[in-house]
Amino acid sequence: xxxxxxxxxxxxxxxxxxxxxxxxxxxxxxxxxxxxxxxxxxxxxxxxxxxxxxxxxxxxxxxxxxxxxxxxxxxxxxxxxxxxxxxxxxxxxxxxxxxxxxxxxxxxxxxxxxxxxxxxxxxxxxxxxxxxxxxxxxxxxxxxxxxxxxxxxxxxxxxxxxxxxxxxxxxxxxxxxxxxxxxxxxxxxxxxxxxxxxxxxxxxxxxxxxxxxxxxxxxxxxxxxxxxxxxxxxxxxxxxxxxxxxxxxxxxxxxxxxxxxxxxxxxxxxxxxxxxxxxxxxxxxxxxxxxxxxxxxxxxxxxxxxxxxxxxxxxxxxxxxxxxxxxxxxxxxxxxxxxxxxxxxxxxxxxxxxxx
Amino acid sequence: xxxxxxxxxxxxxxxxxxxxxxxxxxxxxxxxxxxxxxxxxxxxxxxxxxxxxxxxxxxxxxxxxxxxxxxxxxxxxxxxxxxxxxxxxxxxxxxxxxxxxxxxxxxxxxxxxxxxxxxxxxxxxxxxxxxxxxxxxxxxxxxxxxxxxxxxxxxxxxxxxxxxxxxxxxxxxxxxxxxxxxxxxxxxxxxxxxxxxxxxxxxxxxxxxxxxxxxxxxxxxxxxxxxxxxxxxxxxxxxxxxxxxxxxxxxxxxxxxxxxxxxxxxxxxxxxxxxxxxxxxxxxxxxxxxxxxxxxxxxxxxxxxxxxxxxxxxxxxxxxxxxxxxx
Numbered sequence: 136x137x138x139x140x141x142x143x144x145x146x147x148x149x150x151x152x153x154x155x156x157x158x159x160x161x162x163x164x165x166x167x168x169x170x171x172x173x174x175x176x177x178x179x180x181x182x183x184x185x186x187x188x189x190x191x192x193x194x195x196x197x198x199x200x201x202x203x204x205x206x207x208x209x210x211x212x213x214x215x216x217x218x219x220x221x222x223x224x225x226x227x228x229x230x231x232x233x234x235x236x237x238x239x240x241x242x243x244x245x246x247x248x249x250x251x252x253x254x255x256x257x258x259x260x261x262x263x264x265x266x267x268x269x270x271x272x273x274x275x276x277x278x279x280x281x282x283x284x285x286x287x288x289x290x291x292x293x294x295x296x297x298x299x300x301x302x303x304x305x306x307x308x309x310x311x312x313x314x315x316x317x318x319x320x321x322x323x324x325x326x327x328x329x330x331x332x333x334x335x336x337x338x339x340x341x342x343x344x345x346x347x348x349x350x351x352x353x354x355x356x357x358x359x360x361x362x363x364x365x366x367x368x369x370x371x372x373x374x375x376x377x378x379x380x381x382x383x384x385x386x387x388x389x390x391x392x393x394x395x396x397x398x399x400x401x402x403x404x405x406x407x408x409x410x411x412x413x414x415x416x417x418x419x420x421x422x423x424x425x426x427x428x429x430x431x432x433x434x435x436x437x438x439x440x441x442x443x444x445x446x447x448x449x450x451x452x453x454x455x456x457x458x459x460x461x462x463x464x465x466x467x468x469x470x471x472x473x474x475x476x477x478x479x480x481x482x483x484x485x486x487x488x489x490x491x
Numbered sequence: 492x493x494x495x496x497x498x499x500x501x502x503x504x505x506x507x508x509x510x511x512x513x514x515x516x517x518x519x520x521x522x523x524x525x526x527x528x529x530x531x532x533x534x535x536x537x538x539x540x541x542x543x544x545x546x547x548x549x550x551x552x553x554x555x556x557x558x559x560x561x562x563x564x565x566x567x568x569x570x571x572x573x574x575x576x577x578x579x580x581x582x583x584x585x586x587x588x589x590x591x592x593x594x595x596x597x598x599x600x601x602x603x604x605x606x607x608x609x610x611x612x613x614x615x616x617x618x619x620x621x622x623x624x625x626x627x628x629x630x631x632x633x634x635x636x637x638x639x640x641x642x643x644x645x646x647x648x649x650x651x652x653x654x655x656x657x658x659x660x661x662x663x664x665x666x667x668x669x670x671x672x673x674x675x676x677x678x679x680x681x682x683x684x685x686x687x688x689x690x691x692x693x694x695x696x697x698x699x700x701x702x703x704x705x706x707x708x709x710x711x712x713x714x715x716x717x718x719x720x721x722x723x724x725x726x727x728x729x730x731x732x733x734x735x736x737x738x739x740x741x742x743x744x745x746x747x748x749x750x751x752x753x754x755x756x757x758x759x760x761x762x763x764x765x766x767x768x769x770x771x772x773x774x775x776x777x778x779x780x781x782x783x784x785x786x787x788x789x790x791x792x793x794x795x796x797x798x799x800x801x802x803x804x805x806x807x808x809x810x811x812x813x814x815x816x817x818x
Contacts (some may be wrong), residue, residue, distance in 0.1 A: 138600035146588035323587075332584035335548050336644075337573040338601040 136342040143350035147316075157316055158358055161308025165366050168300045179260050181228040182208045182217050189237025191271055195245070198267045199230070205260070221248050223459075228260055298373050301366040302381075302453040303426030308362050309355050309385055310392045310420060310446055315413035317351055317396030322409035325400070330490040348393055355389035356382055373458075380456040380463040387473050388449035394480030395445075401487040420446040445480075448472035499562035501526045501648045501679040502547055507556035509542050509703075516542040518703035519556075524696075526647075529670065529680040531694035533687070533804070535812075539703040540683040541581060544652055547681065548578050561647055574602055577641035577649040577678075581656070584637075585625045591636060592621045595643055602644035615639040615669060631662025638669055642678075649673065651682040655689055667693055687804040697804075699811055706811040714807045723800045724783070728767040729793035737769060740786045767795075772802070 147154065181199070185192045200207055208226070220226035228249045235243035245268045249257050324330050333343055359382060366372035374381060395416060403409035423437065424446025441447055452469035455461040463470070502524035509517040517539040524530040532540045545551040546558055549569040558565045560572045585594050592608040599605035612618045615635040620628060628636060634654055641649045654670065655663040663686075670693060674680050684690050690697050691711045699706045699714070707714055773779050780799070787794055 138597055142586070142589060142593065142597045145593070146586060149588040327587075328580050328584035329586060331550065331580055332578075333601075334550055335573060335578040335580070336598060336601040337570045339570075 136346050139338070139342065139346035140349045143346055144353065147350060147354055153316070153319075157312045158308070158361060160311060161304050161358075161362055162365060164304050164307070165301065165362060165370065168297060168304070168370075179204060179227045179256055180206045180208060181230060181260070182210075182212065182220070182226050183230045183232070184212065184214060184217060185209070185232045186234040187232050187236035191237045192232045195232060195236075195267060195271055198270070199264070202263055205263070218248060221250055224250065224252060227253075227256070230264060297366075297370065298458055299454060300427060301363070301370075301372040302457050303424075303450050304366070305359055305362050305381075305385065306388060306424065306446055306450045306453055307421055307426045308358060309389050310424075310449075311413070311417045312358055313351060313355060313389045313392035314396045314399065314417050315410055316354075317347065317393050318399040318403060318409035318413045319406045321347075321397060321400035322403045322406045325490070326405065334490050344397075348390060351393050352386050352389050355385055359385045375458060376456040376460040377462070378457075381453060383463060384449060384452045384456065384466070384470075384473075387470065387477070388445070391445045391449075391473055391476040391480055394477065394484045397484035398480065398487055401484070401489050420444050423447075425450045445473065445476040448476075498526055499559070500524055501528070501561060502530075502681060503557075503559045504543070504547070505557045507543065507546065507558060508554045509539075509546060509551065510554045515703050517546070517553075520700070520703075520705045521556075522698050522705060522708050524648075524679060524681055526679050527674070527677060528695045529674050529682070529693050531690045531697045532681070532683045532700055533685065533690045533697050533808070534683075534700035535685055537702075538700040540700055541652055543700070544650055544681070544683060548576070548650055549573060574604070574644065575647055577644060577646035579637040579641040579649070579651045579654060581652040585640070587624065587626060590622045590624050591617060591639075594625070595640060598640055598643045604645050605643055606645055611639040611642055614642065614672075629662070631658050631665055634658060634662070634666055635669060638666070638673065642673065646678060648679040648681065651680065653683055653685070655684070655686065663689070687808070691804055699808060701812045707807075711804060714804065715802055718802055718807060718810055722773045722780075723802055723806065724771045724773050724780075725796075725798040725800075726769045726771065726787075726794065727796035728769070729795055731767050732769065732790075732792065736790055736792075737771075739790070740771065740783045772806070773799075 183196060183199070185196065196207070196209070199205055212220075214231060217226065217229045217231075221229050228247065231246040231248070233243045233245070235241040236245065245264070247261060247264050249260065251257075321330070334340075363372075363374060363378075363381070367374060396413065399412045399416065400409055403412055423441040424444055425441065426446065448469035452463075452466040452473070455466045455469070456463055500523040502522075504523070505521050507517050507520045508515065520539070520543060532543060534540050542551065546553050547560055547565065549565040549572055552566060561575055563572050563575075565572050586597075589597065591612060595608035595611055599608070609618070609621065612621055615638055617628075617632060617636060617639065620632065620636075625633060625636065638649075638651070638654065641651065651670070655666050658666065667689065670680060670682070682693070694711060696708065696710050697714060698708045707717075709717070771783075773783065784794075
């Protein structure tokens with residue numbers, strides 16, 4: 136089996152054209168996302184806790200609402216919950232209007248909380264909120280704006296949209312390469328009767344699959360290394376967590392997609408058909424797997440469909456370990472989902488696979 | 492030749508039936524291949540040759556019947572059988588991105604008992620192509636390489652499926668020489684072919700198959716001798732003969748084929764003497780030829796040309812199947 140694995144690696148390395156194009160697509164996307172200003176300001180979601188509920192605080196809320204760039208969320212929440220959300224990145228900004236805001240006798244400060252995730256946007260929001268508070272408070276006399284607002288900044292690791300996208304692209308690249316590469320390769324082997332040739336030797340069938348999977352997983356790890364290196368060293372992305380966990384999740388995800396490739400290869404009558412089928416399966420996942428944008432806002436049943444796809448837990452697990460620096464065991468629900476996919480796709484591949 | 496007094500036959504096929512749905516590819520076939528033989532399975536496309544081989548190679552399961560190879564049941568001892576036989580499939584079946592040496596080394600790694608790639612390449616005359624890829628070989632070289640690949644595990648039996656199909660005459664002769672060499676080293680050879688000359692030249696015994704059935708098994712010479720008519724006689728007359736005259740030539744003569752038809756341009760049905768050629772089959776007895784010549788003299792026709800050739804496997808095949816075998 137070692138000999139077969141090594142031969143597989145040798146064959147894949149010599150098929151330079153296939154290697155190049157397999158890597159080209161995800162790398163091109165890394166370049167595109169790296170060159171474009173994907174970290175632009177966009178809109179800012181702002182949670183508001185109004186402890187005053189007087190005319191002044193209502194006026195402040197009204198004025199904040201008029202700023203299109205701010206999306207106010209005034210759902211009831213307590214301060215500590217809201218602070219956690221800001222720290223976790225689930226909420227961009229938090230404004231706490233103190234109970235004393237409407238008491239002219241007390242000089243009270245509005246509390247604006249944000250993280251270091253997006254410095255450009257922070258400046259804008261900070262400035263806008265500061266001006267509004269100043270406008271309201273200065274009705275009673277000249278007040279120095281800086282005294283009106285107490286800005287709390289939560290230090291978080293430097294993470295931006297590009298880091299998220301980079302991990303999405305990593306998963307995407309592994310998915311596409313694994314599915315298409317194995318589907319085309321096995322379909323070619325079948326067309327050339329290579330599978331039949333192996334069957335007349337005493338090589339146990341499981342060793343054939345094991346050698347294919349091992350060689351392709353190693354290839355996937357190399358691809359992952361190249362994608363991450365380009366993203367981090369050329370385009371300034373970040374991987375905060377343990378890189379080993381990133382590779383471990385990459386390997387597991389690769390197995391799922393290799394199994395899918397084996398299934399497709401059983402149905403495809405030619406390598407060209409296998410390539411087309413691979414693309415047809417990979418494309419929907421590319422958009423629904425959460426690689427580029429959150430799927431929660433999709434219409435109809437698509438968010439549920441997206442959750443059920445194998446790319447989704449892979450992307451989520453990669454982000455948890457790489458961005459949130461979680462240890463890999465903290466991502467167990469995602470790993471369990473991927474493990475279930477491994478079992479289901481392996482069973483499917485064993486059922487439909489044909490040698491002749 | 493290995494002494495095989497106490498050895499089981501190399502291949503034993505008993506009442507083999509293989510059905511694919513309602514189609515019966517192999518229909519009750521029984522034969523045995525002795526050790527040291529070159530055994531040929533002859534038949535047209537679709538005769539069931541490849542299916543029979545694939546069951547021997549334990550690539551397919553028999554629907555009914557029993558097949559043993561080197562005394563081992565091919566179903567229950569598939570892995571042992573595979574370890575001891577060498578197989579060359581019909582289609583070329585080798586990796587694109589490995590060179591010849593690497594392919595042989597890889598195939599060898601699947602077997603407990605293996606021969607070094609350099610030795611194998613030398614045996615088939617491909618030493619100078621050791622680092623080339625299969626795509627860079629000519630058709631004949633590819634087939635020689637396929638034979639080398641089938642020898643990677645020092646097999647006691649090699650199974651070659653149509654080894655010379657698609658080769659030019661020189662490459663075919665070259666490969667026949669190679670197969671004979673392999674056999675002379677004591678390796679039993681089972682091959683399929685739809686080429687009569689190949690079967691006649693290479694095989695010590697032949698099985699003739701058609702429509703999944705085994706029609707005959709014997710040495711090529713015996714198959715020919717068993718025919719009632721074992722000479723083909725080609726007569727060229729100075730004028731056309733009637734069917735009655737032809738039938739009168741000898742009671743046992745069979746009209747295979749009358750001479751070329753009249754030229755459409757010729758008038759009144761007249762034809763030139765060169766066209767009055769008739770192919771007859773004649774029984775294998777000294778008197779048959781004499782009585783035919785006597786009859787021609789009696790009718791008073793002039794004999795312009797007479798060719799007598801022994802019948803070939805082609806005729807055997809025609810007799811057994813009622814159809815001609817096409818390459």
